[in-house]
Amino acid sequence: QVQLVESGGGLVQSGGSLILNCTASTSRYFAAGWFRQAPGKEREGVSCISMHDSTTYYADSVKGRFTISREDNKMTVYLEMNSLKPEDPAVYYCATVRTPVPPFTTPIPICTPRVFDDWGQGTQVTVSS
Numbered sequence: 001q002v003q004l005v006e007s008g009g010g011l012v013q014s015g016g017s018l019i020l021n022c023t024a025s026t027s028r029y030f031a032a033g034w035f036r037q038a039p040g041k042e043r044e045g046v047s048c049i050s051m052h053d054s055t056t057y058y059a060d061s062v063k064g065r066f067t068i069s070r071e072d073n074k075m076t077v078y079l080e081m082n083s084l085k086p087e088d089p090a091v092y093y094c095a096t097v098r099t100p101v102p103p104f105t106t107p108i109p110i111c112t113p114r115v116f117d118d119w120g121q122g123t124q125v126t127v128s129s
Contacts, residue, residue, distance in 0.1 A: 002029050002118040006094045009123030012084055016127075020079040022094030022120060029096035029118070031104075032077040033057075033111050034068065036090035036125075043093070047079060048104055048111035057104035057111040061087070084127045091122040 003025035012018050020034065033048035047068040048057045056068055067080040077094065095116035102108055 002026055002096045002098070004094045004096065004118060004120035006092065006120040006123040009092060009125045011126045011128060014084060014086060014127055014129050016084050017080070017082045018084065018125060020081065020092055020094075020123060020125075022077045022079075024075040024077075024096060027051075027072065027075050029098055030100050031097045031110075031116075032070070033095050033097075033116060034077075034079045035093045035095060035113055035116075036088075037093070037122075038090040041090075043113045045111035045113065046092070049077065050101065050104055052100065053103055055103040055105045059111075081125070084125075086127055086129055089125055089127045092125050093122045094120040 006022050008020040031050050034046045035043050036046050037043040046059050049068045065083045069078045096118050098117045101110050
């Protein structure tokens with residue numbers, strides 16, 4: 001099992017930026033992703049990255065604003081969030097998957113919660129208008 005610790009959430013003004021960090025206890029995972037869940041809504045995939053081929057996925061709602069990246073020697077995955085909007089507030093979760101997955105460039109929906117095995121505790125992101 002991979003233990004994940006997120007940090008970097010907080011309160012930011014609309015249009016502002018935040019960087020979320022996710023540090024893993026081990027490097028034994030094949031992909032990592034950021035998911036979010038707003039009150040009354042289902043958890044959704046925001047962005048994912050493959051450890052094998054570095055392919056990435058972004059939800060349409062965050063394309064051009066969010067960037068996922070990795071720093072393998074620190075076993076850390078980042079989510080840089082820019083131009084935050086009122087619809088972005090949620091609890092953001094980091095997750096990893098223990099088995100190989102296809103590249104995120106395929107049309108198969110891989111960056112979905114059901115694919116991922118291990119989860120962090122979540123970090124709250126709040127956007128003020």
